Amino acid sequence: MKTCPYGVEPAAPSSSWLYLLERFDVGVVHIDRELRVVGMNDFARRSLPVQEKLPFGKIVTSFHPEAARAKLKFLLGQAECPVNNAPPMALMINIPDRVLLIKVSKIGDGQGALIGYTLVFYDITEVVAHKVEDGRARDAEGAERRRLRKIPTIKQNRVLLVDVPAVQFIRSEGHYTWVHTPQGSQFCNLNIGDLESRLDPQLFLRVHRSYIVNLSQVDEIVRDDGRMMLRMMGSTPVDIPVSRASAPHLMEQLGLGDAVPLAPRS
Structure with missing residues (x-):
């Protein structure tokens, strides 16, 4: 089966987004205009880190990890803006390290006045990640880590899955990143720490x-x-800065050692 940097080619129907969406369970969370949770379906209860933190009547971001709260606030803000169509957003949630694809829509009454939001999400972890074979690879809570095999990126309100081996480098921009491949760069809603x-x-x-x-x-x-x-x-040279603290580890990873001279910039 052929693959491309942005995921499996559409020739494979079993891998198409339509096929995958048919298989995915859908999480649904209803939020009032003050961003308080008023309801959620069973899949959302199982998937989100609610557990002892019963979220009903609380601000929607309160039961998400700290790193995810700014992204959710941004997404809700996008949904409220009348001229924007909120883009899909990928969040990495440590339950353990699930990747959720989220979309938010505003809900209006009969006159079109805002009364709340609906947050819909799919758990795409099995599509974009695989378990680390080394059983010792666990996070701080002891949960088994997963490595990304595809990175979810956004282009014109579409989700493109970039094959990890095709990635040349990743550049941070605040809470978000740009994933660079020979075909160009794509915006990613995961931050550089999540990806690293x-x-x-x-x-x-x-x-x-x-x-x-x-x-x-x-x-x-x-x-x-x-x-x-x-x-x-690549055909267009791109220079990436190396911090002084990272240089020794870089040379070690490349198997060059400290004594190898560096070529001066041409």
């Missing part, structure tokens, strides 16, 4: 607070006035 913790550390390395690189796609190591940079493969 779920990518293979033997292949992907965070070389700077704002960058993760695919080591297999590094073309050159260059220096400029004492600074180290990585030049990535």
Whole structure:
């Protein structure tokens, strides 16, 4: 079966989004205009980290992990804006490390006045991630980690699944990231910390607070006035900064050692 950087080609009907959506359970959460939870279906109860924190009557973000709250507030804000169509949003929720694809729509009364929101989500974890074979790979709570095999990105209100090996580097932008491949860059709603913790550390390395690189796609190591940079493969050269703290680990991962001289910038 052929694949492309943005997921499985449509020639395989069993892998199409329509087929997958037919298989997915749907989580539904109803929210009033003050963003308080008024109801949810059984799948949402099972999927979201509610447990002892019964969310009814509480602000919708209160029972989500801290890292997810800003994203949910952004999504709700987008849904309220009359000129925006809120984009799908991927969130990584540690229950354990599930990837939820979320969409929010505003609900109006008979006169069109806002009375609340409906938050709908699909759990796409099984599509984009796989369990780590090493049984020792667990998170701080002892839950088994999953590694991403596809990264959910957004383009014109569509979700594109980028095959992880096709990724050249990932650039952070606040709570979000841009995933760069030879075909271009795609916006991702997962932050750089989420991605770093779920990518293979033997292949992907965070070389700077704002960058993760695919080591297999590094073309050159260059220096400029004492600074180290990585030049990535491709028809258009892209230089990625390497922090001083990350440089020793980078050289170790590349098997070069500290004594290898760096090529000066051309």
